[in-house]
Amino acid sequence: MRTLDPQSLTQHVDRLYRAAWALCGSREDAEDLVQETFTRVLARPRVLSGEHELYYLMRVLRNTFLTSRRTASRRPVTVATLEDVLVADPRSLGQPEQALEMQEVYTTIATLPEDRRLALVAVDVLGLSYREAARALRVREATITTRLFRARKQVARELADAPEARQPQTQAAPREETRTTGVLPSRGTP
Amino acid sequence: MTERTTQQIDDEQQKVAELLRSFDTPAPESLHRRVESLVAARQGPRFTRRDGRPRPFSARLRLAGVGVMAAAVVAGVIAVGLSGGSPALSMGQAAAPTLRAATFPAPPESEAHHAQLAAAVDGVPFPYWEDRFGWRSTGTRSDRIEGHMVTTVFYANSSGRRIGYAILAGSPAPRIGGGVIAWRRGVPYRLLSKNGTSTVTWLRDGHLCVLSGHGVSGTTLLRLASWA
Numbered sequence: 001m002r003t004l005d006p007q008s009l010t011q012h013v014d015r016l017y018r019a020a021w022a023l024c025g026s027r028e029d030a031e032d033l034v035q036e037t038f039t040r041v042l043a044r045p046r047v048l049s050g051e052h053e054l055y056y057l058m059r060v061l062r063n064t065f066l067t068s069r070r071t072a073s074r075r076p077v078t079v080a081t082l083e084d085v086l087v088a089d090p091r092s093l094g095q096p097e098q099a100l101e102m103q104e105v106y107t108t109i110a111t112l113p114e115d116r117r118l119a120l121v122a123v124d125v126l127g128l129s130y131r132e133a134a135r136a137l138r139v140r141e142a143t144i145t146t147r148l149f150r151a152r153k154q155v156a157r158e159l160a161d162a163p164e165a166r167q168p169q170t171q172a173a174p175r176e177e178t179r180t181t182g183v184l185p186s187r188g189t190p
Numbered sequence: 191m192t193e194r195t196t197q198q199i200d201d202e203q204q205k206v207a208e209l210l211r212s213f214d215t216p217a218p219e220s221l222h223r224r225v226e227s228l229v230a231a232r233q234g235p236r237f238t239r240r241d242g243r244p245r246p247f248s249a250r251l252r253l254a255g256v257g258v259m260a261a262a263v264v265a266g267v268i269a270v271g272l273s274g275g276s277p278a279l280s281m282g283q284a285a286a287p288t289l290r291a292a293t294f295p296a297p298p299e300s301e302a303h304h305a306q307l308a309a310a311v312d313g314v315p316f317p318y319w320e321d322r323f324g325w326r327s328t329g330t331r332s333d334r335i336e337g338h339m340v341t342t343v344f345y346a347n348s349s350g351r352r353i354g355y356a357i358l359a360g361s362p363a364p365r366i367g368g369g370v371i372a373w374r375r376g377v378p379y380r381l382l383s384k385n386g387t388s389t390v391t392w393l394r395d396g397h398l399c400v401l402s403g404h405g406v407s408g409t410t411l412l413r414l415a416s417w418a
Binding site for chain 2: 007009010013014016018022027028032038102105120123124125149152
Protein backbone atom coordinates (compact mmCIF):
# COMPACT_ATOMS: atom_id res chain seq x y z
CA MET A 1 0.00 0.00 0.00
CA ARG A 2 1.33 3.43 -0.84
CA THR A 3 -0.02 6.93 -1.05
CA LEU A 4 -0.31 8.37 -4.52
CA ASP A 5 2.17 11.20 -4.99
CA PRO A 6 0.33 14.00 -6.84
CA GLN A 7 3.61 15.30 -8.28
CA SER A 8 4.28 12.00 -10.01
CA LEU A 9 1.02 12.27 -11.95
CA THR A 10 2.27 15.08 -14.15
CA GLN A 11 4.49 12.66 -16.09
CA HIS A 12 1.38 10.88 -17.40
CA VAL A 13 -0.38 13.91 -18.88
CA ASP A 14 0.75 13.24 -22.45
CA ARG A 15 -0.31 9.61 -22.52
CA LEU A 16 -3.54 10.30 -20.74
CA TYR A 17 -4.29 13.08 -23.22
CA ARG A 18 -3.81 10.72 -26.16
CA ALA A 19 -6.02 8.15 -24.45
CA ALA A 20 -8.71 10.76 -23.85
CA TRP A 21 -8.43 11.99 -27.44
CA ALA A 22 -8.97 8.46 -28.71
CA LEU A 23 -11.95 8.01 -26.40
CA CYS A 24 -13.60 11.32 -27.29
CA GLY A 25 -12.44 11.77 -30.88
CA SER A 26 -11.79 15.46 -30.29
CA ARG A 27 -8.85 17.31 -28.80
CA GLU A 28 -10.98 19.84 -26.99
CA ASP A 29 -13.10 17.18 -25.29
CA ALA A 30 -9.92 15.27 -24.49
CA GLU A 31 -8.49 18.27 -22.66
CA ASP A 32 -11.65 18.59 -20.60
CA LEU A 33 -11.66 14.86 -19.85
CA VAL A 34 -8.03 14.83 -18.73
CA GLN A 35 -8.53 17.87 -16.55
CA GLU A 36 -11.65 16.39 -14.98
CA THR A 37 -9.80 13.11 -14.40
CA PHE A 38 -6.97 14.85 -12.57
CA THR A 39 -9.45 16.95 -10.62
CA ARG A 40 -11.11 13.77 -9.39
CA VAL A 41 -7.86 12.00 -8.59
CA LEU A 42 -6.51 14.99 -6.72
CA ALA A 43 -9.71 15.68 -4.81
CA ARG A 44 -8.35 13.73 -1.85
CA PRO A 45 -5.34 11.59 -0.93
CA ARG A 46 -5.36 8.25 -2.76
CA VAL A 47 -3.92 4.90 -1.82
CA LEU A 48 -2.59 2.44 -4.39
CA SER A 49 -2.29 -1.18 -3.42
CA GLY A 50 0.82 -1.88 -5.45
CA GLU A 51 -0.70 -0.84 -8.76
CA HIS A 52 0.96 1.30 -11.34
CA GLU A 53 -0.25 4.92 -11.36
CA LEU A 54 -1.19 4.69 -15.01
CA TYR A 55 -3.52 1.79 -14.32
CA TYR A 56 -5.21 3.84 -11.62
CA LEU A 57 -5.49 6.87 -13.90
CA MET A 58 -7.06 4.70 -16.60
CA ARG A 59 -9.68 3.55 -14.13
CA VAL A 60 -10.56 7.12 -13.22
CA LEU A 61 -10.41 8.21 -16.86
CA ARG A 62 -12.84 5.44 -17.78
CA ASN A 63 -15.23 6.34 -14.97
CA THR A 64 -15.04 10.04 -15.78
CA PHE A 65 -15.59 9.36 -19.47
CA LEU A 66 -18.65 7.19 -18.83
CA THR A 67 -20.06 9.67 -16.32
CA SER A 68 -19.56 12.59 -18.67
CA ARG A 69 -21.33 10.74 -21.46
CA ARG A 70 -24.26 9.97 -19.23
CA THR A 71 -24.58 13.55 -18.07
CA ALA A 72 -23.79 15.19 -21.39
CA SER A 73 -27.43 15.33 -22.41
CA ARG A 74 -28.29 17.21 -19.23
CA ARG A 75 -25.74 19.95 -19.79
CA PRO A 76 -26.26 22.98 -22.02
CA VAL A 77 -24.64 22.43 -25.37
CA THR A 78 -21.73 24.74 -26.16
CA VAL A 79 -21.49 25.45 -29.82
CA ALA A 80 -17.97 26.14 -31.02
CA THR A 81 -17.73 29.30 -33.05
CA LEU A 82 -15.31 29.86 -35.88
CA GLU A 83 -13.32 32.03 -33.55
CA ASP A 84 -13.06 29.19 -31.04
CA VAL A 85 -11.66 26.96 -33.72
CA LEU A 86 -9.19 29.53 -34.95
CA VAL A 87 -7.76 30.36 -31.58
CA ALA A 88 -7.59 26.75 -30.35
CA ASP A 89 -4.22 26.02 -28.79
CA PRO A 90 -1.84 25.73 -31.74
CA ARG A 91 1.03 24.42 -29.65
CA SER A 92 -0.36 20.89 -29.72
CA LEU A 93 0.22 20.90 -33.46
CA GLY A 94 3.99 20.84 -33.07
CA GLN A 95 4.00 17.71 -35.21
CA PRO A 96 1.29 18.62 -37.72
CA GLU A 97 1.54 15.50 -39.91
CA GLN A 98 1.33 13.16 -36.98
CA ALA A 99 -1.43 15.26 -35.47
CA LEU A 100 -3.46 14.92 -38.64
CA GLU A 101 -2.87 11.18 -38.77
CA MET A 102 -3.75 10.91 -35.10
CA GLN A 103 -6.91 12.91 -35.69
CA GLU A 104 -7.98 10.48 -38.41
CA VAL A 105 -7.12 7.37 -36.39
CA TYR A 106 -8.58 8.65 -33.15
CA THR A 107 -11.75 9.78 -34.90
CA THR A 108 -12.07 6.22 -36.19
CA ILE A 109 -11.53 4.81 -32.71
CA ALA A 110 -14.15 7.16 -31.33
CA THR A 111 -16.74 5.49 -33.57
CA LEU A 112 -16.10 2.05 -32.08
CA PRO A 113 -18.53 0.59 -29.59
CA GLU A 114 -17.68 1.86 -26.13
CA ASP A 115 -16.37 -1.42 -24.70
CA ARG A 116 -14.01 -2.06 -27.62
CA ARG A 117 -12.87 1.55 -27.60
CA LEU A 118 -11.94 1.38 -23.94
CA ALA A 119 -10.03 -1.86 -24.40
CA LEU A 120 -8.09 -0.48 -27.36
CA VAL A 121 -7.27 2.74 -25.54
CA ALA A 122 -6.17 0.94 -22.38
CA VAL A 123 -3.81 -1.46 -24.15
CA ASP A 124 -2.63 0.19 -27.35
CA VAL A 125 -2.80 3.88 -26.51
CA LEU A 126 -2.06 3.88 -22.80
CA GLY A 127 0.19 0.84 -22.88
CA LEU A 128 -1.36 -1.17 -20.05
CA SER A 129 -0.92 -4.94 -19.90
CA TYR A 130 -3.99 -7.07 -20.60
CA ARG A 131 -4.21 -7.81 -16.91
CA GLU A 132 -4.03 -4.13 -15.90
CA ALA A 133 -6.54 -3.20 -18.58
CA ALA A 134 -8.92 -5.89 -17.38
CA ARG A 135 -8.74 -4.63 -13.82
CA ALA A 136 -9.05 -1.00 -14.85
CA LEU A 137 -12.10 -1.72 -16.97
CA ARG A 138 -13.57 -4.22 -14.51
CA VAL A 139 -13.81 -7.12 -16.94
CA ARG A 140 -12.02 -10.45 -17.34
CA GLU A 141 -8.69 -10.67 -19.14
CA ALA A 142 -10.23 -12.88 -21.82
CA THR A 143 -12.83 -10.20 -22.45
CA ILE A 144 -10.09 -7.65 -23.03
CA THR A 145 -8.45 -10.00 -25.54
CA THR A 146 -11.69 -10.36 -27.45
CA ARG A 147 -12.60 -6.70 -27.42
CA LEU A 148 -9.10 -5.69 -28.41
CA PHE A 149 -9.11 -8.11 -31.32
CA ARG A 150 -12.40 -6.79 -32.59
CA ALA A 151 -11.42 -3.18 -32.07
CA ARG A 152 -8.14 -3.51 -33.97
CA LYS A 153 -9.89 -5.34 -36.76
CA GLN A 154 -12.52 -2.66 -37.08
CA VAL A 155 -9.96 0.14 -37.01
CA ALA A 156 -7.86 -1.58 -39.66
CA ARG A 157 -10.83 -1.94 -41.94
CA GLU A 158 -12.12 1.58 -41.40
CA LEU A 159 -8.69 3.05 -42.10
CA ALA A 160 -8.27 0.93 -45.19
CA ASP A 161 -11.72 2.13 -46.23
CA ALA A 162 -12.62 -1.41 -47.27
CA PRO A 163 -16.21 -1.82 -48.47
CA GLU A 164 -16.64 -4.84 -46.22
CA ALA A 165 -15.73 -2.73 -43.20
CA ARG A 166 -19.35 -2.15 -42.37
CA GLN A 167 -20.40 -5.73 -42.78
CA PRO A 168 -21.23 -7.79 -39.70
CA GLN A 169 -18.40 -9.42 -37.76
CA THR A 170 -17.10 -12.69 -39.23
CA GLN A 171 -16.39 -15.88 -37.37
CA ALA A 172 -12.68 -14.92 -37.16
CA ALA A 173 -13.24 -13.09 -33.89
CA PRO A 174 -13.00 -15.15 -30.73
CA ARG A 175 -16.13 -15.67 -28.70
CA GLU A 176 -16.86 -12.85 -26.28
CA GLU A 177 -16.20 -14.38 -22.89
CA THR A 178 -18.43 -12.24 -20.81
CA ARG A 179 -22.05 -11.92 -20.04
CA THR A 180 -21.84 -8.19 -19.64
CA THR A 181 -21.76 -7.29 -23.29
CA GLY A 182 -22.40 -3.78 -24.49
CA VAL A 183 -22.20 -1.13 -21.84
CA LEU A 184 -19.63 -1.71 -19.14
CA PRO A 185 -20.81 -2.08 -15.58
CA SER A 186 -20.72 1.39 -14.15
CA ARG A 187 -19.66 2.08 -10.62
CA GLY A 188 -18.63 5.13 -8.71
CA THR A 189 -15.24 6.63 -9.18
CA PRO A 190 -12.48 5.15 -7.08
CA MET B 191 -14.82 -15.31 -51.35
CA THR B 192 -11.21 -15.15 -50.18
CA GLU B 193 -10.51 -16.62 -46.76
CA ARG B 194 -8.03 -14.54 -44.80
CA THR B 195 -5.21 -16.52 -43.24
CA THR B 196 -4.37 -16.42 -39.57
CA GLN B 197 -1.09 -14.76 -40.50
CA GLN B 198 -2.89 -11.96 -42.34
CA ILE B 199 -5.15 -11.38 -39.38
CA ASP B 200 -2.18 -11.35 -37.00
CA ASP B 201 -0.35 -8.87 -39.24
CA GLU B 202 -3.37 -6.59 -39.34
CA GLN B 203 -3.67 -6.69 -35.56
CA GLN B 204 0.03 -5.97 -35.16
CA LYS B 205 -0.06 -3.04 -37.57
CA VAL B 206 -2.89 -1.32 -35.73
CA ALA B 207 -1.17 -1.83 -32.39
CA GLU B 208 2.13 -0.48 -33.73
CA LEU B 209 0.44 2.51 -35.34
CA LEU B 210 -1.28 3.47 -32.11
CA ARG B 211 1.86 2.98 -30.07
CA SER B 212 3.89 5.11 -32.47
CA PHE B 213 1.92 8.26 -31.70
CA ASP B 214 3.80 10.49 -29.33
CA THR B 215 2.16 13.87 -29.85
CA PRO B 216 2.31 15.62 -26.48
CA ALA B 217 -0.58 17.21 -24.69
CA PRO B 218 -0.95 20.98 -25.25
CA GLU B 219 1.22 23.09 -23.01
CA SER B 220 -1.90 24.76 -21.65
CA LEU B 221 -3.17 21.39 -20.40
CA HIS B 222 0.16 20.66 -18.74
CA ARG B 223 -0.03 23.99 -16.98
CA ARG B 224 -3.58 23.35 -15.81
CA VAL B 225 -2.66 19.94 -14.40
CA GLU B 226 0.39 21.41 -12.71
CA SER B 227 -1.85 24.07 -11.18
CA LEU B 228 -4.17 21.35 -9.88
CA VAL B 229 -1.24 19.42 -8.42
CA ALA B 230 0.16 22.59 -6.85
CA ALA B 231 -3.22 23.39 -5.34
CA ARG B 232 -3.48 19.87 -3.91
CA GLN B 233 -0.08 20.16 -2.31
CA GLY B 234 -1.27 23.02 -0.18
CA PRO B 235 -1.69 22.83 3.56
CA ARG B 236 -4.86 20.79 3.35
CA PHE B 237 -3.01 17.89 1.78
CA THR B 238 0.50 18.15 3.17
CA ARG B 239 2.18 18.42 6.51
CA ARG B 240 4.20 21.46 7.38
CA ASP B 241 7.40 19.62 6.42
CA GLY B 242 5.98 19.08 2.91
CA ARG B 243 5.37 15.32 3.24
CA PRO B 244 1.93 14.04 2.18
CA ARG B 245 -0.60 13.51 4.89
CA PRO B 246 -1.41 9.92 5.83
CA PHE B 247 -4.25 8.62 3.73
CA SER B 248 -7.77 9.03 4.91
CA ALA B 249 -8.43 5.31 5.48
CA ARG B 250 -5.97 5.35 8.32
CA LEU B 251 -7.67 8.36 9.79
CA ARG B 252 -10.99 6.61 9.60
CA LEU B 253 -9.56 3.62 11.43
CA ALA B 254 -8.10 5.80 14.13
CA GLY B 255 -10.06 6.71 17.22
CA VAL B 256 -12.11 9.82 17.63
CA GLY B 257 -9.37 11.39 19.74
CA VAL B 258 -6.75 10.90 17.03
CA MET B 259 -9.09 12.36 14.44
CA ALA B 260 -9.76 15.38 16.59
CA ALA B 261 -6.02 15.86 17.10
CA ALA B 262 -5.44 15.64 13.37
CA VAL B 263 -8.11 18.26 12.73
CA VAL B 264 -6.58 20.57 15.31
CA ALA B 265 -3.13 20.00 13.82
CA GLY B 266 -4.49 20.78 10.40
CA VAL B 267 -6.03 24.01 11.60
CA ILE B 268 -2.75 25.01 13.24
CA ALA B 269 -0.81 24.09 10.12
CA VAL B 270 -3.05 26.22 7.96
CA GLY B 271 -2.81 29.09 10.37
CA LEU B 272 0.96 28.99 10.68
CA SER B 273 1.70 28.41 7.02
CA GLY B 274 -0.37 31.35 5.85
CA GLY B 275 -2.20 29.15 3.34
CA SER B 276 -4.40 30.66 0.68
CA PRO B 277 -7.78 31.41 2.25
CA ALA B 278 -10.99 31.55 0.29
CA LEU B 279 -12.07 34.84 -1.27
CA SER B 280 -15.56 35.81 -2.25
CA MET B 281 -16.16 36.96 -5.80
CA GLY B 282 -16.97 40.40 -4.41
CA GLN B 283 -13.67 40.65 -2.56
CA ALA B 284 -11.76 39.55 -5.63
CA ALA B 285 -13.58 42.02 -7.87
CA ALA B 286 -13.27 45.02 -5.55
CA PRO B 287 -10.06 46.46 -7.07
CA THR B 288 -11.46 46.21 -10.59
CA LEU B 289 -14.30 48.57 -9.66
CA ARG B 290 -12.09 51.30 -8.22
CA ALA B 291 -10.42 54.17 -10.06
CA ALA B 292 -7.12 53.90 -11.90
CA THR B 293 -4.13 55.49 -10.19
CA PHE B 294 -1.46 55.04 -12.88
CA PRO B 295 -1.36 55.52 -16.65
CA ALA B 296 -2.34 52.74 -19.05
CA PRO B 297 0.39 50.33 -20.17
CA PRO B 298 1.18 50.41 -23.91
CA GLU B 299 0.83 47.51 -26.30
CA SER B 300 3.73 45.07 -26.06
CA GLU B 301 6.22 45.46 -28.89
CA ALA B 302 7.09 41.76 -28.78
CA HIS B 303 3.56 40.36 -28.63
CA HIS B 304 0.75 42.24 -30.33
CA ALA B 305 -1.90 40.41 -28.33
CA GLN B 306 -0.43 41.60 -25.04
CA LEU B 307 0.14 44.79 -23.12
CA ALA B 308 3.56 45.71 -21.77
CA ALA B 309 2.41 44.82 -18.27
CA ALA B 310 2.47 41.48 -16.46
CA VAL B 311 2.25 39.91 -13.02
CA ASP B 312 4.78 37.14 -12.32
CA GLY B 313 5.14 36.71 -16.08
CA VAL B 314 1.39 36.52 -16.69
CA PRO B 315 0.72 39.32 -19.21
CA PHE B 316 -2.35 41.48 -19.54
CA PRO B 317 -4.07 41.16 -22.92
CA TYR B 318 -4.24 43.78 -25.65
CA TRP B 319 -7.85 43.93 -26.80
CA GLU B 320 -8.13 47.21 -28.70
CA ASP B 321 -7.77 45.95 -32.27
CA ARG B 322 -9.67 42.74 -31.74
CA PHE B 323 -12.48 43.77 -29.43
CA GLY B 324 -12.34 47.56 -29.24
CA TRP B 325 -11.44 47.64 -25.55
CA ARG B 326 -8.47 50.00 -25.02
CA SER B 327 -6.42 50.10 -21.85
CA THR B 328 -7.01 53.27 -19.86
CA GLY B 329 -5.08 52.93 -16.61
CA THR B 330 -3.77 50.69 -13.85
CA ARG B 331 -3.75 50.47 -10.08
CA SER B 332 -2.19 48.27 -7.38
CA ASP B 333 -3.84 46.85 -4.26
CA ARG B 334 -3.31 44.09 -1.74
CA ILE B 335 -5.88 41.37 -1.00
CA GLU B 336 -5.31 38.72 1.67
CA GLY B 337 -1.55 39.14 1.40
CA HIS B 338 -1.50 39.04 -2.39
CA MET B 339 -0.41 42.02 -4.47
CA VAL B 340 -3.07 42.75 -7.07
CA THR B 341 -2.41 44.65 -10.27
CA THR B 342 -5.43 45.85 -12.21
CA VAL B 343 -5.53 47.17 -15.75
CA PHE B 344 -8.64 49.07 -16.76
CA TYR B 345 -10.14 48.99 -20.23
CA ALA B 346 -12.88 51.07 -21.86
CA ASN B 347 -14.78 50.71 -25.11
CA SER B 348 -16.36 53.22 -27.47
CA SER B 349 -19.67 53.03 -25.58
CA GLY B 350 -18.00 54.31 -22.47
CA ARG B 351 -18.21 50.97 -20.66
CA ARG B 352 -15.33 50.23 -18.32
CA ILE B 353 -13.95 46.94 -17.08
CA GLY B 354 -11.05 45.99 -14.83
CA TYR B 355 -8.71 43.04 -15.29
CA ALA B 356 -6.89 42.06 -12.11
CA ILE B 357 -4.14 39.49 -11.65
CA LEU B 358 -3.14 38.40 -8.16
CA ALA B 359 0.58 37.84 -7.60
CA GLY B 360 1.81 34.64 -5.98
CA SER B 361 0.89 31.03 -6.31
CA PRO B 362 -1.07 29.05 -5.22
CA ALA B 363 -3.91 31.41 -5.83
CA PRO B 364 -6.53 31.94 -3.15
CA ARG B 365 -9.61 29.81 -3.48
CA ILE B 366 -12.71 31.52 -4.80
CA GLY B 367 -16.24 30.82 -3.67
CA GLY B 368 -19.59 31.72 -5.21
CA GLY B 369 -20.85 32.10 -8.75
CA VAL B 370 -21.38 29.41 -11.35
CA ILE B 371 -18.81 27.53 -13.38
CA ALA B 372 -18.65 27.92 -17.16
CA TRP B 373 -16.13 25.91 -19.19
CA ARG B 374 -14.31 27.39 -22.17
CA ARG B 375 -11.76 25.22 -23.97
CA GLY B 376 -11.10 23.12 -20.92
CA VAL B 377 -10.74 25.99 -18.49
CA PRO B 378 -13.27 26.54 -15.71
CA TYR B 379 -14.42 30.14 -15.37
CA ARG B 380 -16.39 31.24 -12.33
CA LEU B 381 -19.09 33.74 -13.26
CA LEU B 382 -21.24 35.93 -11.04
CA SER B 383 -23.64 38.71 -11.98
CA LYS B 384 -25.04 40.83 -9.19
CA ASN B 385 -26.60 44.31 -9.11
CA GLY B 386 -25.59 45.00 -12.70
CA THR B 387 -21.97 44.04 -12.11
CA SER B 388 -20.60 40.92 -13.75
CA THR B 389 -17.44 39.21 -12.57
CA VAL B 390 -15.45 36.35 -14.03
CA THR B 391 -12.56 34.65 -12.23
CA TRP B 392 -10.22 31.96 -13.53
CA LEU B 393 -6.62 30.78 -13.28
CA ARG B 394 -3.76 31.60 -15.64
CA ASP B 395 -0.53 29.77 -14.88
CA GLY B 396 -1.71 29.30 -11.33
CA HIS B 397 -2.54 32.97 -10.84
CA LEU B 398 -6.02 34.15 -10.03
CA CYS B 399 -7.39 36.53 -12.66
CA VAL B 400 -10.49 38.64 -12.20
CA LEU B 401 -12.39 40.48 -14.91
CA SER B 402 -15.27 42.63 -13.81
CA GLY B 403 -17.37 45.53 -14.98
CA HIS B 404 -20.63 47.33 -14.37
CA GLY B 405 -23.18 47.14 -17.18
CA VAL B 406 -21.16 44.60 -19.12
CA SER B 407 -22.67 41.15 -19.66
CA GLY B 408 -21.13 38.01 -18.26
CA THR B 409 -21.02 36.60 -21.79
CA THR B 410 -18.87 39.50 -22.96
CA LEU B 411 -16.53 39.08 -20.02
CA LEU B 412 -16.30 35.32 -20.62
CA ARG B 413 -15.48 35.92 -24.26
CA LEU B 414 -12.75 38.37 -23.36
CA ALA B 415 -11.39 36.21 -20.55
CA SER B 416 -11.20 33.08 -22.65
CA TRP B 417 -9.49 34.80 -25.55
CA ALA B 418 -5.83 33.86 -25.68
